[in-house]
Amino acid sequence: MAISFNHTIVAARDKRESAEFLAELFGLPSPQPFGHFMAVTLEHGVNLDYADAPQGEEIRRQHYAFLVSDDDFDAIYGRIAARGLQHWADPRQQRPGEINHNHGGRGVYFLDPSGHAMEILTRPYGSDG
Incomplete structure (x- = not known):
């Protein structure tokens, strides 16, 4: 069986700001909305799905x-x-x-x-x- 990594959810204070930061810094395509996420696509179809952390919740x-x-x-x-x-x-x-x-x-x-x-x-x- 071939196993590959597909995506992870990244908690953010501002999902758009964080997703755009990474995409711009890495020279990647602009993040795309996917449900309530902002998805940054990497090689091999792996996504970092940025999500706003609940108000007042600490981001670890x-x-x-x-x-x-x-x-x-x-x-x-x-x-x-x-x-x-x-x-x-x-x-x-x-x-x-x-x-x-x-x-x-x-x-x-x-x-x-x-x-x-x-x-x-x-x-x-x-x-x-």
């Missing part, structure tokens, strides 16, 4: 990691820098303004408008380099 930070090509990393990191977004080389946010070179690639962490920890990396964890 989640971590979303995206494996990208070197060219995509350059483009996305260029947009991060052009926007002046805070970013870090590590998930504990102790190396601000840096890129890591883990696993023979590059990676960086940043926050989306709802406070979720986003990561882009060019090599999967455990790669030899």
Whole structure:
């Protein structure tokens, strides 16, 4: 049996703002409404379905990691820098303004408008380099 990941729901303070943030930063097509979600489509048909969190409910930070090509990393990191977004080389946010070179690639962490920890990396964890 072939199993593939299809979608996940991402809680947001403002689903449109968060979905547009990711789509623009990653150079993806504009988010599309789907029911009460704003869907951002990634490769292989995977969707991030952004939903407004109930009023007054705390949004628990989640971590979303995206494996990208070197060219995509350059483009996305260029947009991060052009926007002046805070970013870090590590998930504990102790190396601000840096890129890591883990696993023979590059990676960086940043926050989306709802406070979720986003990561882009060019090599999967455990790669030899």
